[in-house]
Amino acid sequence: MDIANLLSFWAVSLLLIVTPGPDWAFVLGHAFRRRPLIWPLLGIGLGYLGLTFVVSGGLGALVARHPALLSIVTVLGVIVLLRIGWTMVRAALSGQVAVAVEETAPAAEPRGGGVATLTRTDAVVDKRKRIIATGAAVSGLNPKGLMLFIALLPQFVAPAAWPVTAQMFVLGLVFIVSATCFYALLxxxxxxxxxxxxxxxxxxxxxxxxxxxxxxxAMLAQHFL
Structure with missing residues (x-):
């Protein structure tokens, strides 16, 4: 790959990543509640990885050419964002923001508490899965992110270098790593x-x-109005 193109894409990616958006709000919501960041970060990364597969595989252009598919993605993304946003606002109004991090197991388990421990562990695992799925939805169901990948990645592809699909995939990975590192620091x-x-x-x-x-x-109004 052309190193100059790769560095240029990385610089543009950083400008986009440091701009506040849904990803920021999702990460900050967990940070303010003092919850582990690895699960929301993993979900956001998986969502962008899905977008990378979609765009590098040529499916992004298909979505862009069919307004109905893009409308479905937009509605789903709006529903997810509204639900998370309302949850954060309600937590702020009720004062349930700064809470302790949940433990994976109780400090002392009474005799015969094996079933209770297993149930608690299952609940923690299910909660982590929900956080990962929500994070993936925040980034993966963002139609602006999809259109951004479609419009941005092809501009940094060198025709005489690697196959176009491979180059787009590498560029997508650069974006994912950069975004994950920045959101972790944030x-x-x-x-x-x-x-x-x-x-x-x-x-x-x-x-x-x-x-x-x-x-x-704003996403809903911009798409349908």
Whole structure:
């Protein structure tokens, strides 16, 4: 691959990643509640990985050519964003923002508590799966992200280098790694610095949730109006 193209794409990717959006709100929501960041980050990465497969495989152009398919993606993305945004706003209003991280097992288990431990572990695993699925939906069902990949990746492909599909896939991986690293740093900063104040956490969580709902409404209006 052309190194100059790769570095140029990385620079453009950073500009897009540092721009606040649904991914920011989702990560900050977990950071302010002092919950582990690995699961939302994994979900966001999987969502963008799905977009990379879609675009590099040529399916992105198919979606772009069929308004009905894009409308379905838009509606699903809006529903997910509205649900998460409302959850964050409600948590901010109720004061349930700065909470302790859940433990995977109780500190001391009474005799005969094997079934209870297993049930608790299953519940934790199910919760992690839901967080991963939600994170994947936030990034993967974002029609703007899909259209961005469709419009952005082809511009940094060198015709005489690797196969076009391989180049797009590598560029997608560069975006995913960059985004994951930035969101991890953002979440750590928010969790250790901003989440120290319960009032600040409530305000920022409410603002992030409200911003996510506004973004969802804007996406819906832009697509159908």
């Amino acid at each position: 979440g750590i900063f928010a969790g250790r610095v901003l989440a120290g104040s319960a009032q600040a956490s409530r305000i920022l969580t409410g603002v992030a949730g409200g911003a996510m709902m506004v973004v969802a409404a």
